[in-house]
Amino acid sequence: MRLEPVVDDLLRELEAHGRENDARVGERAGKMLNLDRETAELLYVLVRSGRRRRMLEIGTSNGVSTLWLAAALAAIGAEEPLTSIERDPVKLDQARANLQRGGLADRVRLVQGDATDIVASLPGPFDCVFFDADRLSAPEQLRLLLPKLEQDCLLLADNALSHPGEIANYIAAAEAIPGVAATLVPVGKGLHVAHRR
Structure with missing residues (x-):
């Protein structure tokens, strides 16, 4: 995977920090819960490859997945910034600093607060949404987003294998959208991929 060296070096540093932090911290709220590199790639x-240009990420954490998504948008010259939502203001500050370090801060609009409330207020349209936060509220977020999705849209959700019970309702809702083709990719914690064209 060829990323800009400054971004790749930063991501490897953050990946190591995330593994160390999550092994040490017992409380879920204090964990980074970053994407596995294979999933991020x-x-x-x-x-x-899908030339996605209007993206929404639900669950920023400290910005590892955000960096990957912003780098992809930069690679295709997308004009719209990625919108990324995070509940925890401390993690959002970390993400802001990491995006600055990676030179991608201008590619992302960070929003702090409850994802469901924020999703309800976003105008859209979006051609790609990455769900990587609370899996139980994801079906409601998807319901709110449906009228704001472009016809050609990609829906991605992490933890499909690590938390199958929690994500089952989201998967059922995504796969019930007319015209959707979907699959579960056994990479990392499991990535659910749904595409409507």
Whole structure:
């Protein structure tokens, strides 16, 4: 995977920090819960090859997946910034600093707050949404987003294998959208991929 060296070096540093932090911290809220590199690389390829231009990410954490998505948007010259939502203001500050370090801050609009409330207020349209936060509220977020999705849209959700019970309702809702083709990719914690054309 060829990323700009400054971005690749930063991501490898953040990946190591995330593994160390998550092994040490017992409380879920204090964990980074970053994407596995294999999943992040797949996201990058899907966004770049599909030439996605109006993206929404639900669950920023400290910005690892955000960096990958922003790098993909930069690679295709997308004009619209990625919108990324995070509930935790401390993690959002970390993401902001990491995006600055990676030279991608201008490619992302960070929004702090409850994802469901924010999704309800966003105007759209979006041609790609990455769900990587609370899996139980994802079906409601998807319902709110449906009228704001472009006809050709890509829906991505992490943790499809690691938390199958929690994500089952989201998967059922995504696969019930008319015209959707979907699959579960056994990479990392499991990536659910749904595409409507």
